[in-house]
Amino acid sequence: MLQGLGGAMMVPVGLWACGPVGRLxxxxxxxxxxxxxxxxxLTWPALIAPVxxxxxxGLLVTxxxxxxxxxxxxxxxxxxxxTTARVVPDIRARRVPRLTG
Incomplete structure (x- = not known):
């Protein structure tokens, strides 16, 4: 069940060459x-992995x-x-200026 939950959480990131959030x-x-x-x-692993x-x-199971x-x-x-905890920056820590109209 835990493995399925982890796999389900990866789908939005894995689609379309790492998904919009992963790309950003x-x-x-x-x-x-x-x-x-x-x-x-970003693109090559998403293209190679499904192949x-x-x-x-199949080889492993066989x-x-x-x-x-x-x-x-x-x-x-x-x-x-x-690796993710060490490599991916914490973008929540950055302050983004508000849009003014």
Whole structure:
């Protein structure tokens, strides 16, 4: 149930090459010179993962056991959470000026 909940929370971020919120978090801090490279880092994993994941999952289930999918996802999830906490800036801490009319 926890794995399904985590997967469901990733869908809005994973669609459309990292989703609008994920793109904004990354592109907000990108310089003009880094902009194209930042978009590439967002797009390529979203394009490659749907192709490789079913193949790797099928190989794992065929030659090992379906249990290994769950065993491998736990450490991968922990690494992803730690990496995200260290790499993604806290955009809530920044003050954005109000729009005046």
């Amino acid at each position: 978090v990354v592109l907000r801090d990108a310089d003009e010179k880094e902009f194209l490279e930042a978009i590439a880092y 490789l994941a079913p193949v790797l999952g 030659y090992a056991s379906w249990h290994w999918i769950f065993i491998l996802n736990v450490p991968q999830g922990i690494v992803a959470i730690i």
